[in-house]
């Protein structure tokens with residue numbers, strides 16, 4: 001065993017503690033096609049989608065309070081910032097004061113400031129931190145809480161939206177969401193086709 005592979009083996013042994021809940025793989029809808037009952041298949045597809053939705057790259061912008069989170073441990077945003085009236089931050093301390101239209105690597109240090117156009121908090125009604133998959137599923141389908149979207153519009157958002165896509169290109173120093181936006185879109189489409197039932 002070379003020193004490098006020994007170090008890698010150690011790393012593999014050491015990681016499960018921190019990365020336990022962080023999904024790194026995402027199955028496509030074909031993996032679930034054997035489940036004949038539509039409601040059960042939809043529920044299983046949603047649980048797979050939830051590996052993306054409950055990833056820190058998504059949750060950090062979808063809190064159930066007014067403070068964005070940071071990092072894989074979803075720590076409170078440093079420096080302290082708040083949602084503000086329109087989810088864009090407080091007057092004089094808008095998200096775009098620091099966040100640019102793209103990720104910007106730090107000069108002379110590891111990491112980056114994440115960025116995208118637009119960059120702001122998801123509405124309070126779409127807060128997900130601490131919710132079960134069943135609760136998130138119910139929220140996604142509820143026009144009163146999902147920005148008045150139809151299921152077709154939810155599919156379009158998951159498959160095409162740039163801010164959703166950012167989660168797979170989050171900049172230096174951040175773990176991307178599992179799989180790809182394309183697989184996430186395919187899962188969403190299959191979930192809707194199966195009747196969009198929620199896990200229990």
Ligand code: HEC
Nearest residue numbers: 057060061068070071081082088089093094095098120121
């Ligand atoms: C004063 C500067 C500043 C302001 C204002 C600011 N941010 Fe940040 N934000 C940062 C920095 C710097 C980081 C990166 C920290 C790190 O990981 O090194 C960051 C990271 C984040 C992350 C973490 C992404 C991830 O998954 O790890 C999110 C989400 C975020 N900001 C959202 C917001 C939102 C939403 C607003 C407005 C309500 C906002 N920020 C306002 C400086 C700022």
Ligand code: HEC
Nearest residue numbers: 053057058061119120121122123126140146147163164167
């Ligand atoms: C930088 C912040 C940010 C990140 C990161 C982010 N979102 Fe959002 N999300 C938003 C905002 C803002 C909206 C509202 C957009 C609108 O209504 O036009 C939104 C809305 C949504 C919606 C539609 C409303 C609903 O029912 O929840 C979905 C679905 C969604 N996001 C999924 C995701 C997923 C999945 C990820 C990760 C792969 C993600 N978002 C990452 C900010 C973010």
